[in-house]
Amino acid sequence: MSKEEKDTKITINETEEEDDYSGKRKAGRVLPIFIIGLLATCYYIFVVELCIFTVQLLEAKVTFLVIFHLLFLLCVWCYLRTVMTPPAVPPEKFRPSESDKQLYLSDERPQVLQEILIRAAKDLPIYTKDPKGDVRYCTTCHVIKPDRCHHCPVCNVCILKLDHHCVFLNNCVGFSNYKFFLLAVMYGVLLCIFTSAVSLYCSILFWTHQLPNSPSKVPIIVLFSLTTIFAIILFLFLFTHFVLALLNVTSRENKDNTVDDTADDTADDTTEENNPYYLGFSKNLREVFGNEKKYWFLPIFSSLGDGVSFPMGEVTMDIEKNAAIAAKPPSESHSQLLEVKTTQKP
Ligand SMILES: [Zn+2]
Numbered sequence: 001m002s003k004e005e006k007d008t009k010i011t012i013n014e015t016e017e018e019d020d021y022s023g024k025r026k027a028g029r030v031l032p033i034f035i036i037g038l039l040a041t042c043y044y045i046f047v048v049e050l051c052i053f054t055v056q057l058l059e060a061k062v063t064f065l066v067i068f069h070l071l072f073l074l075c076v077w078c079y080l081r082t083v084m085t086p087p088a089v090p091p092e093k094f095r096p097s098e099s100d101k102q103l104y105l106s107d108e109r110p111q112v113l114q115e116i117l118i119r120a121a122k123d124l125p126i127y128t129k130d131p132k133g134d135v136r137y138c139t140t141c142h143v144i145k146p147d148r149c150h151h152c153p154v155c156n157v158c159i160l161k162l163d164h165h166c167v168f169l170n171n172c173v174g175f176s177n178y179k180f181f182l183l184a185v186m187y188g189v190l191l192c193i194f195t196s197a198v199s200l201y202c203s204i205l206f207w208t209h210q211l212p213n214s215p216s217k218v219p220i221i222v223l224f225s226l227t228t229i230f231a232i233i234l235f236l237f238l239f240t241h242f243v244l245a246l247l248n249v250t251s252r253e254n255k256d257n258t259v260d261d262t263a264d265d266t267a268d269d270t271t272e273e274n275n276p277y278y279l280g281f282s283k284n285l286r287e288v289f290g291n292e293k294k295y296w297f298l299p300i301f302s303s304l305g306d307g308v309s310f311p312m313g314e315v316t317m318d319i320e321k322n323a324a325i326a327a328k329p330p331s332e333s334h335s336q337l338l339e340v341k342t343t344q345k346p
């Protein structure tokens with residue numbers, strides 16, 4: 001393929017990708033409004049049509065309203081925290097000095113560019129390299145990417161421990177808001193299951209003529225259908241993310257099929273064997289939810305770490321040892337880590 005053909009192909013691909021990203025940006029502006037509209041509609045049907053107009057018994061009315069409002073407030077609080085928390089970006093120390101940046105921009109030879117990056121990254125706690133074994137550098141943000149950091153093409157910025165870009169939130173889910181995101185989905189599932197069960201109960205009363213026909217009947221049946229569908233979708237979504245959190249793997253890493261870009265290529269999935277961040281189920285969950293149990297179920301930031309360096313389980317069993325390895329030059333520490341990994345494998 002000639003250089004011109006190659007250039008044209010790259011330009012076409014980039015244009016298609018940019019269209020895709022601008023589509024996601026537009027969808028991201030509309031979908032949160034759609035979600036809030038849907039929540040408001042369900043709120044109205046449950047509180048007004050179901051609890052106030054349909055349920056006769058005062059005790060049942062109060063119980064339904066208290067449980068519903070508790071779950072609703074927690075769900076909306078977590079959702080808003082996920083939407084409004086700005087994604088964490090790499091700290092300043094990961095930005096090469098102005099002179100290094102100019103040197104990088106003025107050269108095109110891959111080996112020279114790598115030498116500049118290796119020098120700039122020599123004191124940084126970096127373990128992950130790109131598939132070629134090079135220091136990962138974002139040419140858009142001009143930043144050396146910390147471990148588990150990826151560039152989000154929709155937000156056009158590098159995000160620490162990027163999980164995914166969510167169009168329903170119009171925000172990236174990453175280190176700063178992953179806990180809020182998991183809680184929002186969890187409370188969403190509980191809210192949908194509760195609302196679905198109560199509206200099913202009322203629907204059965206309508207069908208069996210234990211309740212007289214009223215204008216509330218249709219909205220309640222619509223509420224039952226909507227919440228049942230959302231309960232199933234959200235439960236599957238929550239299950240997937242809970243398993244990933246249990247394994248200490250982000251969606252992005254799971255999609256890429258590996259956490260360590262330069263690790264064993266024969267590994268066909270992200271398991272504890274090729275995941276250097278796997279610490280055991282309990283410690284993996286504590287990385288997201290923190291050590292203080294009183295904050296686990298509230299949208300208050302309690303994740304462990306700084307989003308830049310992460311304790312490693314399989315390779316080294318304690319944080320101190322990790323810190324000692326990270327303090328060495330990246331190339332040395334990396335080869336040492338891989339060496340340890342190789343010897344540990346059966
Ligand atoms: Zn970037």
Ligand SMILES: [Zn+2]
Binds near residue numbers: 153155165172173
């Ligand atoms: Zn994003």
